[in-house]
Amino acid sequence: MNDVTKTYKILEIKQETPTIKTFTLDTALEGTPGQFVMVWVPGVDEIPISISNFDPLQITVKEVGEATKALHKKRIGDYIGIRGPYGNGFGLVGERVLVVGGGVGIAPLRTLMKNKNKQFTVVLGAQTKSEIFFEEDFKRNADVFVCTDDGSYGKKAFATQLAEELIQNNRYDMVVACGPEIMLKYLFGITEKHKINAQFSMERWMKCGVGLCGHCSLDPTGWRVCKEGPVFSSEQLRKVTEFFRYKRDQSGTEVEL
Amino acid sequence: MLSTSFAGIELENPTVLAAGILGTSAAILKRVADSGAGAVTIKSIGPKKREGHSNPTVLFFDSYLMNAVGLPTPGYRNMEREWEELKEINVPVIASIYASSIEEFVEVAQYVASRKPDAIELNISCPNTKAHGMLFGKDPSIAHDVVSQVKEVTNNIPIFAKLTPNTDRVIEVARACEEAGADAIVAFNTWGPGMYIDINTRRPVLHYRTGGVSGPAVKPLVVKGIYELYEHVSLPILGVGGITNGNDAIEMIMAGASAIGIGSAVYYRGIDVFKRICDEMQGWMLTHDYKSIKELVGVAHE
Ligand SMILES: Cc1cc2nc3c(=O)[nH]c(=O)nc-3n(C[C@H](O)[C@H](O)[C@H](O)COP(=O)(O)OP(=O)(O)OC[C@H]3O[C@@H](n4cnc5c(N)ncnc54)[C@H](O)[C@@H]3O)c2cc1C
Ligand SMILES: Cc1cc2nc3c(=O)[nH]c(=O)nc-3n(C[C@H](O)[C@H](O)[C@H](O)COP(=O)(O)O)c2cc1C
Numbered sequence: 036m037n038d039v040t041k042t043y044k045i046l047e048i049k050q051e052t053p054t055i056k057t058f059t060l061d062t063a064l065e066g067t068p069g070q071f072v073m074v075w076v077p078g079v080d081e082i083p084i085s086i087s088n089f090d091p092l093q094i095t096v097k098e099v100g101e102a103t104k105a106l107h108k109k110r111i112g113d114y115i116g117i118r119g120p121y122g123n124g125f126g127l128v129g130e131r132v133l134v135v136g137g138g139v140g141i142a143p144l145r146t147l148m149k150n151k152n153k154q155f156t157v158v159l160g161a162q163t164k165s166e167i168f169f170e171e172d173f174k175r176n177a178d179v180f181v182c183t184d185d186g187s188y189g190k191k192a193f194a195t196q197l198a199e200e201l202i203q204n205n206r207y208d209m210v211v212a213c214g215p216e217i218m219l220k221y222l223f224g225i226t227e228k229h230k231i232n233a234q235f236s237m238e239r240w241m242k243c244g245v246g247l248c249g250h251c252s253l254d255p256t257g258w259r260v261c262k263e264g265p266v267f268s269s270e271q272l273r274k275v276t277e278f279f280r281y282k283r284d285q286s287g288t289e290v291e292l
Numbered sequence: 293m294l295s296t297s298f299a300g301i302e303l304e305n306p307t308v309l310a311a312g313i314l315g316t317s318a319a320i321l322k323r324v325a326d327s328g329a330g331a332v333t334i335k336s337i338g339p340k341k342r343e344g345h346s347n348p349t350v351l352f353f354d355s356y357l358m359n360a361v362g363l364p365t366p367g368y369r370n371m372e373r374e375w376e377e378l379k380e381i382n383v384p385v386i387a388s389i390y391a392s393s394i395e396e397f398v399e400v401a402q403y404v405a406s407r408k409p410d411a412i413e414l415n416i417s418c419p420n421t422k423a424h425g426m427l428f429g430k431d432p433s434i435a436h437d438v439v440s441q442v443k444e445v446t447n448n449i450p451i452f453a454k455l456t457p458n459t460d461r462v463i464e465v466a467r468a469c470e471e472a473g474a475d476a477i478v479a480f481n482t483w484g485p486g487m488y489i490d491i492n493t494r495r496p497v498l499h500y501r502t503g504g505v506s507g508p509a510v511k512p513l514v515v516k517g518i519y520e521l522y523e524h525v526s527l528p529i530l531g532v533g534g535i536t537n538g539n540d541a542i543e544m545i546m547a548g549a550s551a552i553g554i555g556s557a558v559y560y561r562g563i564d565v566f567k568r569i570c571d572e573m574q575g576w577m578l579t580h581d582y583k584s585i586k587e588l589v590g591v592a593h594e
Contacts, residue, residue, distance in 0.1 A: 257323030
């Protein structure tokens, strides 16, 4: 665990999709799949990003706003700051695991595939063909099903629909997922209906990343997404009434989802 | 053994969650209360919605933290859920407030008083924004006016003045607050500010560039500051800065604090630090045959 912000050289940059890049850094971390780091883009911002590989450290980032745009402009040899790893990560139970990734939410799930004692089925969902990434990496240790909103690749379906079909026709010990909250909302409806334990990686606005400032704490339990999360189990998801309904912005003001 | 009273408020133990740590929602404050804090402070509330500074806002080192969070707030009108749910917290709740003028302090304080917290803490000491905070706490006559005008609109709710250590007029400011009718002194907010530069990128790391210093490294400065305040003001003092264990807490009380604030130690020891510090204090008191925390206040002066 390293909490002092330190900067590391970018060794490699891979354009995964038109909007997503993977950065390989001149350092390695030890940790659990699902954990994240705080990434400092000098002079711009510091943002939470999941670990998409531990050794060497890789992060896989979608360009959505100021900080991620500035990160996408970085070149090999530039320095960015890293502290972490933070959060709890996934805790796999049972043998047969259904993994569901939507959009850039696919990124942290790849690290799960290092576990050779599980039987993984993976659903990768994106809007369109060019936004699917890591497919080959997953295929090395899982049965992979791809879907796109526009049907340009794999099945024309939402990841949630594909996941429900798989759940109806197979037995899984658990479902793990990362993706847009709206996807997780429907997926949680499905796992509850079929009584399967789930673990979802959730996002809230983070400042300190270590559980000190309280900004990412949840109603009504007071759990901090950066510390007790970002991965929450079905049992926990049932208790957090704000999930799928509202969140707090940078000022702490509640905003509807 | 640990129960005490502070500015007329009964506390089950003298540990108080410091402002700006974990205090962003009623839910997390409740969790802190359940983890053993004697009282909790709400993150400083301002007049209107404010995002605060961009990240990095807090930096972590072995013996100190540096922060420039920049007073994010939904604004006092935008916190209905929090105000309602704060009622469910079973320890005293202190509402920290800030503003950028005396008029605004009065406006915020008047509303906050209507939600009936157990005390209102005036943050006249934040080093991390230009228009707020430290400005008010460095000038005795301005500090006096903030306190006296807030007192007029807050219906006997105890008013705490939170001081900055970053002035050579600390004693004068504390006395001015006392004369203006403050019910307690909170000493201190963060120190400096300081700066951390990343040598690879040659840049200050905090987005605001500078940040207030807190945590174990400031403790000797705080102990000395409290020791001096105790000799010059008769108000109860909430000692804040660098307390991470029971011995630190006892030391601060011996210097003159009647209760102690805990902030950075949540990082160093976790959210249950309140209970752990209480257990450690109790252990020390048993060994040294003290029956009440009150017997220890200011004993270093005898
Ligand atoms: C635990 C966690 C893991 C994440 N992992 C990844 C990942 O692997 N890859 C990836 O591309 N994205 C990931 N994200 C999302 C990523 O943090 C945001 O996309 C990024 O912060 C956007 O910053 P921006 O300045 O580019 O955009 P902005 O325009 O500033 O923000 C766009 C949106 O991003 C979110 N955001 C911005 N700042 C923060 C912050 N400090 N904390 C939380 N959310 C913020 C908000 O929802 C905001 O509305 C993760 C988020 C969390 C909480
Ligand atoms: C991340 C952080 C945020 C803070 N925010 C506030 C705040 O909003 N209002 C305030 O009066 N003090 C704030 N402080 C100061 C603390 O309340 C406390 O006075 C200071 O940190 C010294 O105590 P400590 O060493 O136990 O942390 C903050 C401190 C930190 C570390």
